Amino acid sequence: MRAAFMYEAGDVRVQDAPDPVIEQPTDAVVRVVRSCVCGSDLHPYHSLTAADGPVPMGHEFLGVVEETGSEVSGLSRGDLVVSPFAYACNTCEYCRAGLHTSCPKGGFYAAGIGGAQAGAVRVPQAGGTLVKLPGDVDEALLPSLLTLADVYGTGYHAAKQAQVRPGDSVTVIGDGAVGLLAVLSARQLGAERIILMGRHKSRTDLGVEFGATDVIPERGEEGIAKVRELTGGHGTRAVLEAVGHMPAYDMAVGAVRPGGVISRVGVPQYESAPVGFMSLFGPNVTLTGGPAPVRAYIDELLPAVLDGTVDPGRVFDRTVSLEETPEGYRAMDQREALKVLITP
Numbered sequence: 001m002r003a004a005f006m007y008e009a010g011d012v013r014v015q016d017a018p019d020p021v022i023e024q025p026t027d028a029v030v031r032v033v034r035s036c037v038c039g040s041d042l043h044p045y046h047s048l049t050a051a052d053g054p055v056p057m058g059h060e061f062l063g064v065v066e067e068t069g070s071e072v073s074g075l076s077r078g079d080l081v082v083s084p085f086a087y088a089c090n091t092c093e094y095c096r097a098g099l100h101t102s103c104p105k106g107g108f109y110a111a112g113i114g115g116a117q118a119g120a121v122r123v124p125q126a127g128g129t130l131v132k133l134p135g136d137v138d139e140a141l142l143p144s145l146l147t148l149a150d151v152y153g154t155g156y157h158a159a160k161q162a163q164v165r166p167g168d169s170v171t172v173i174g175d176g177a178v179g180l181l182a183v184l185s186a187r188q189l190g191a192e193r194i195i196l197m198g199r200h201k202s203r204t205d206l207g208v209e210f211g212a213t214d215v216i217p218e219r220g221e222e223g224i225a226k227v228r229e230l231t232g233g234h235g236t237r238a239v240l241e242a243v244g245h246m247p248a249y250d251m252a253v254g255a256v257r258p259g260g261v262i263s264r265v266g267v268p269q270y271e272s273a274p275v276g277f278m279s280l281f282g283p284n285v286t287l288t289g290g291p292a293p294v295r296a297y298i299d300e301l302l303p304a305v306l307d308g309t310v311d312p313g314r315v316f317d318r319t320v321s322l323e324e325t326p327e328g329y330r331a332m333d334q335r336e337a338l339k340v341l342i343t344p
């Protein structure tokens with residue numbers, strides 16, 4: 001098969017790789033139908049050293065089951081499936097609690113397993129990981145179904161962790177795919193006021209279509225002042241942080257209302273952050289969030305995707321073939337594309 005590997009920062013190559021095979025009785029081999037480039041793939045695209053490469057890339061995909069191990073139940077050859085970005089058993093106490101990213105048998109698509117920007121993938125814990133989709137699904141729905149693998153579930157996790165409820169006021173920090181889908185999720189959960197902080201107009205325009213009521217392009221103290229201005233000086237009860245850099249954390253602290261919740265799904269690029277009297281303690285603010293157990297949300301989010309009530313796939317604004325994957329990275333890195341879809 002062909003597969004994308006990152007050799008070092010800025011160097012992605014599509015090359016021949018061994019076809020994946022069943023290694024454990026709980027594995028499945030899935031032929032990839034759609035995959036994509038994630039914002040988180042851009043972190044190694046900026047920082048991977050040649051000594052750490054090459055690594056297989058990609059962790060979001062839809063595919064067709066080709067083969068299943070002897071202990072995999074509920075899946076058959078030919079099934080169309082979506083895979084969460086983390087695999088998990090779906091039966092242990094963490095999985096039953098909806099915390100699949102803490103499954104002791106779970107893990108991530110990485111070296112030793114393989115990436116999704118490839119012709120096929122070996123999926124560990126396949127019976128717990130993969131979710132079967134209707135086989136006759138309209139091809140036009142595939143981009144939206146693909147968002148269930150990560151960005152939609154991650155945006156939804158941000159809103160769920162903040163316990164967004166009808167009538168709520170919410171600030172979303174970040175206008176990448178996760179931030180925009182956090183807006184959509186907050187709207188689905190009934191939020192009334194949704195303030196989107198982002199400075200790329202084409203993206204925040206989509207955020208408005210997803211349900212944002214206000215857009216704030218300013219950042220830092222200026223951005224915080226705007227949120228306060230829009231909320232009678234109080235800030236919003238929930239802040240969903242979908243960036244991961246320190247200035248975004250500082251904005252979250254500045255934009256949250258006393259007694260409110262900051263929910264982070266942007267992977268923190270910092271090791272420490274203030275939690276003292278002047279930040280979280282004084283105003284009784286709750287800090288939550290983490291890697292999204294998207295497997296826990298797929299069943300809940302799937303019906304509205306299938307019937308067209310929501311169209312999260314609109315975050316994809318460019319499509320490349322697997323062979324053109326390096327160009328997809330370049331376009332996302334240059335911010336020419338919001339999110340790049342990959343076809344076989």
Ligand SMILES: [Zn+2]
Nearest residue numbers: 038040060150
């Ligand atoms: Zn991702």
Ligand SMILES: [Zn+2]
Nearest residue numbers: 089092095103
């Ligand atoms: Zn588990």
